[in-house]
Amino acid sequence: MPKDRQGIPEELGSEWLSALRACWRLSAPLAAAEMAQTATTFIDAMMMGWLGEETLAAGALGTVLVHFVITVSSGIVSALSPLVAMAYGARKLNQMGSLTRQTLGLAILLGILGWIPLWYGEPLLLALGQSGSTAALASTYLRAISWGLVPALAFAVLKNLVTALSRPRPVMLVMLGGTLLNSVGNAVLMFGWFGFPELGLAGIGWSSTFSFGALAVAMGLYVLRQPQFQGFQIFWPVQGGQGSHWGDLLRIGLPVGGLVAVEFGMFAATALLMGTLGTTPLAAHQMAIQTAAVAFAVVRGISYGATVQVGQQRGAANRPGTRAAGWAALALGSVFMLGVAAGFWFFPEGIVALFLDIRDAANQPVVEYTCRLLGVAAVFQWVDGGQVIAAGALRGLKDTRIPFLIGILAYWGVGLPSGYWLGFGLGMGGFGLWWGLALGLTVAAVILTVRFAQLTR
Template sequence: MLQLRQEARETWMLAWPIMIGQLASTGTSFVDAVMAGHVSAGDLAAVSVGASIWVMLIVTLIGLNLAASPLIAHAVGARREAEVPALVQQALYQGFFWALVAWLIALLAAPIFPHLGLPPDVAAKAHGFLTAVSWGLVPFSLFRVLYGYSASLGQTKPMMVISLIGLSLNVPANWMLIYGHFGFPALGGVGCGWATAFCMWVTLLLMIGWIRFSSSYRATYPLRHWRRIDWVRQRELFRLGAPMGVMFFVEVSAFGGIALLMARLGTTSVAAHQIALNVASLTFMIPSALGTALTVRVGHALGAGDTHRAREIGNTGLVLGLIIASALALMIILGRHHIASWYTNDAAVLTLAGVLLLYAGAFQFADATQVVAAGILRGYKVTRQPMLIHLTAFWLVGIPLGYVLAFGWGGFAGRGAAGYWQALVLALVCAAALLVWLYLKKSRASLLR
């Protein structure tokens, strides 16, 4: 028991700055939704639909760029720090490539909004938002690589400080660009996109500066003596990162992509879905940060050859995840009406958002468990099977069932937006159960080697 408490304390000390940093990063979406929602329900709907594609892109980039983290953690655990600079450089090359691909996808996707059944003004604003915010994809992707590098060294407070600075800049930038102050035009929801892209560049520059001047990175400083592209290392990064990118995309598309399908239900459903999704995205960052910390700690233990400690760290992490989920679920369910009122004054949107937030609270247990288990498995360098689990749970169960529950099938009358959320709760339960089973299987096998 004493050992478990010690492992929990060490994991928490690494995780809590990541939690604050990720909440601050996701807080920009919260600020965007709140400030756009107080312009009009149409602006909130436009940001919702535009952000559904933006969020799918950046979450996929997070997954793709996670490949370096377990590799660096294993190297640090094995005392092979000399390998780290070249590894980070190769990850930056790949991160830049993925960002360019994401940017191209954003530009190609922007013209689809008029074909989703949205009112013309909402479709135009969604197009403008996505075009503007896509300028932040390159700095975001490079920042995430450096983020993983720093976390793998046990340096998590820089990301917290930098993300808080980015959030603090987002508020005045939104204020100027949404409402038109200091000579800027009043862009409404489109202004959120330009403000977010600006803050992405600022956070990248701050991260580069921190790494350059902090002594904590001196032994592994990666931003000098640049090597050429190492195709062997690129394949290794791709082999680990591609399944994680797919896994993250599968989950986020099940949530964000539904906003596109939900457009036919009307502006009220889209806006209410955005409120519930935004709250769920914020709370997701807390167990997600725990998963990131567990990737590092499990990777360090396995790099040092200590498989027993790796399993203890993983088991403790699952318990911590459930404790965190309990607190989040209670907060959302009891405060759902108050939370919804932060976003809008529209009575119809408030009523539906209150219903959807019940589901957002209910799935906290499954969501926290699956993201923590996936983080532990990354520490074991296991990424392909979690990808297949997510594909099964979300695309074969969640989205098809959600469509039927939302719009109906045969003699079954659809339940509207609530139907999608009911299906997503079931998908998360499936993913959580299978990922925990996979972790127990892999950790047990490692003990027998």
């Protein structure tokens, strides 16, 4: 079968097979890395449950704020990934060092700005209608983890660089190590083992801060030691004549951060509305959403792979390869999420048992509530994966402004209003809020996928 000089098959069928193989090789380690990162949050939530239902509820609110700040900021600095991928595909290697240095500067700035709402989390939660005791308890966690924001974003930048050069395995290994470190740190600082103070919920926050720092240092050392990266001079001052990339970074990154914000804002608003329904719905929401987040981590890894593959093919001016890269990622994510949906539907009690003793009669209300929420989650898993992968593929085309507007329409124009109407207007409570999530994600998945099809036709 004839191929061009880069070894890319010329026939469309082979283009698809090539794209599927490349997508799997890149996305599998990235998905494992994202699962490791999400497992950290999952384990945090599980260990919060060991401290009691009240602590789990307070931790749920704190986790919402922390991950809103981190995911939005990480979305902004993720602009590095398509820019480096395109430069790599076009063989413009001289741009990579200055792009990374300036993105690290942006990460530090965002980390300082993001520290403010975390440090003042208690008055913020009170203003949002949460109880005084829950807000005070959540604040101990927020203040501890706020110091880890800058290293978390620095790690995100270095991860994007390494991934954009199609080297995902080191990212996976570093993040797996970070998950292990965080889990051990949780236990030590929660319960005061080995002479450390017993910090409870605050100990989970400090453990996350230490693990974020370890991730940044480990990835920095990897970049410093690899010959491929030494010519970039990433950790040296910017040299004259290399130009500023801030315009490109902000033009691509701000809409990405905005899209993350409106999507995450829909979930955050849902969590806050759950809090107004009582401790049981909020605790059930925390368990169900953390379970869904573990599955979502896999398709988020596939979406990062789609960004890199689409960006590299676009940089190489390979139109069929660009289109095939996006559709291959969508196909891979769809198969996975259908399997996840089946697990949620048929085995909900087994999932809840990871958090609580389902045999304890006192836990039965929250167990039943969580199982019903997982049934709703099973319905929208496929579209949830589709919308994030389609957005990742569009990001590889440097198309971020229109997806941001689509997100506003889908999440805040459809998802949240319909959820509020179903939950409070029709009296469906938390289940109505979750069906609103399903509607918003469906709208986003359809429109974003159609847009990618149009731009690559």
